[in-house]
Amino acid sequence: MPLYTDELVGAFVTPPIALPQLVPSRTCLQCDVCCRFPDPDSALRPYFTENEITRALTGGVKKTAFPNQRGSQVILAPEPHGDGYLCPAFDAANSTCRIYEQRPLDCQLYPLALMWDEPHDQVLLGWDTKCPFMREEIPREIQCHADRVMALLDQPGIRDQVVANPRLIGRFQEEVVVLAHLPCLTEAVAGQWGPAPLHRLTLDDIPRVTTALDQSGWCRTQSLAAYSPVYHYMWNGLLAYWCMELQGAFCLFAQSPDGWFMPLPPIGAGSIDAPLCDAMELLRRWNGDSPVSRVENVPSQLVPELERLGYRLTPKEPDYLYRATDLAALAGDRYKSQRALCNRFEREQSFEMDSYRVSDRQDCRALLADWSRQKRAEGLEAFGAILLTDAAPAHEVIWSQASALRVTGRIVTTHGRLCAYTFGYWLTSATFCVLLEVTDRTLPGLAQYLFRETCRTAMAEGAEYMNAMDDAGLPGLRASKQAYHPLMLIPNFVASPARES
Numbered sequence: 001m002p003l004y005t006d007e008l009v010g011a012f013v014t015p016p017i018a019l020p021q022l023v024p025s026r027t028c029l030q031c032d033v034c035c036r037f038p039d040p041d042s043a044l045r046p047y048f049t050e051n052e053i054t055r056a057l058t059g060g061v062k063k064t065a066f067p068n069q070r071g072s073q074v075i076l077a078p079e080p081h082g083d084g085y086l087c088p089a090f091d092a093a094n095s096t097c098r099i100y101e102q103r104p105l106d107c108q109l110y111p112l113a114l115m116w117d118e119p120h121d122q123v124l125l126g127w128d129t130k131c132p133f134m135r136e137e138i139p140r141e142i143q144c145h146a147d148r149v150m151a152l153l154d155q156p157g158i159r160d161q162v163v164a165n166p167r168l169i170g171r172f173q174e175e176v177v178v179l180a181h182l183p184c185l186t187e188a189v190a191g192q193w194g195p196a197p198l199h200r201l202t203l204d205d206i207p208r209v210t211t212a213l214d215q216s217g218w219c220r221t222q223s224l225a226a227y228s229p230v231y232h233y234m235w236n237g238l239l240a241y242w243c244m245e246l247q248g249a250f251c252l253f254a255q256s257p258d259g260w261f262m263p264l265p266p267i268g269a270g271s272i273d274a275p276l277c278d279a280m281e282l283l284r285r286w287n288g289d290s291p292v293s294r295v296e297n298v299p300s301q302l303v304p305e306l307e308r309l310g311y312r313l314t315p316k317e318p319d320y321l322y323r324a325t326d327l328a329a330l331a332g333d334r335y336k337s338q339r340a341l342c343n344r345f346e347r348e349q350s351f352e353m354d355s356y357r358v359s360d361r362q363d364c365r366a367l368l369a370d371w372s373r374q375k376r377a378e379g380l381e382a383f384g385a386i387l388l389t390d391a392a393p394a395h396e397v398i399w400s401q402a403s404a405l406r407v408t409g410r411i412v413t414t415h416g417r418l419c420a421y422t423f424g425y426w427l428t429s430a431t432f433c434v435l436l437e438v439t440d441r442t443l444p445g446l447a448q449y450l451f452r453e454t455c456r457t458a459m460a461e462g463a464e465y466m467n468a469m470d471d472a473g474l475p476g477l478r479a480s481k482q483a484y485h486p487l488m489l490i491p492n493f494v495a496s497p498a499r500e501s
């Protein structure tokens, strides 16, 4: 395919592939399905390849919509006057795509879709029954259209694009009617990525991750907060999370802008030796010899085993673990300042505390925006500002999927206005992890009050320990976590393959 220079970005990009369209545009303009999504982590949000991202940027889509400039699903924007989410290229005022001529292959295919079969070993072409036109259209026309598209998918240009971007192939979905198996594409994908089926992490995988964690025995009262599926799943809107079974172990992979890594060691009942060896082989294949190949969140009990296997272990920020009784009581001199702030908040404010409901999502969004502004105005360090920007899609996932993810949330309102929220989850029946906490920083004592009440509620429900996660290396966060006098810092390591000298 010929290259051309794009004047605006000064980069060489390939021109967009043009697939034939079956649905007439007048039908599309009247429909309210495409380009709109119920959840921020919707599996159907479009995937943009590197070239498609370059073209979308020239079409005015912001760089921040793409967590990985080398290819990623787009980050959806909350609908301004509704509960759902929109593709950032969608113009809601006139229901059109602002980059229609440059839209990605994923969108050009629709309402056809590439997906894996249920056991994840064959690539299929199907059509989405959610498209109203496809529901009414006669099957023969759909099949003819699919035949034309299949012929194009077998051409090297398009096939190579799909092989290089396997996220274009979605997970099996019941509402997508299967039209054909694509053996050539299946073979080409297996040739590049290996025969073992790698698939995107979705909500359906959460029970499997939980079972594997239970079997591994690493999820204990004093374990890292990362030994829970929600800890990883919440980043699924920002990074690309994938999973696969290797040698009987469940392996989680994350695709970051720098390359692929494992956010957890292989998990399951058996030894990690063989699955880790296979997983590292895959990382080498995907990343080359880039140092990005690594395993994160390695607990201390695995360190001797990984050292024996020849890995380099580097400590990273530990988790802060507290005794629940300490934080619920805030008794004694060492908690004097936190206690005073709680008292001040109770004395000065008229407020209510309640359980989070999905209908609070808009108010949470407004508070997060205010809180981010307040933090920046206070002179947040550059790394902290980046973390804040990255965190917004993760908060969106929690707001919309809290109950499916078994995350509990509480909100505080003053005079009917939401001024704080917090979310957390049970790591074990005795350890509660505080996942998110956002408070209006103009209300003195609110943060301390909310944290104490979270601990009191958790303790009433059986918590002996509170895990407040790590401090991300931010000095301000470290100081405030230390000020609560942790019972222990849970060691956390990164394992990297030893470099050949």
Ligand code: SF4
Pocket: 034, 035, 046, 087, 088, 089, 090, 091, 096, 097, 098, 099, 100, 103, 104, 107
């Ligand atoms: S890129 Fe265009 S066609 Fe594709 S989802 Fe976004 S708005 Fe719709």
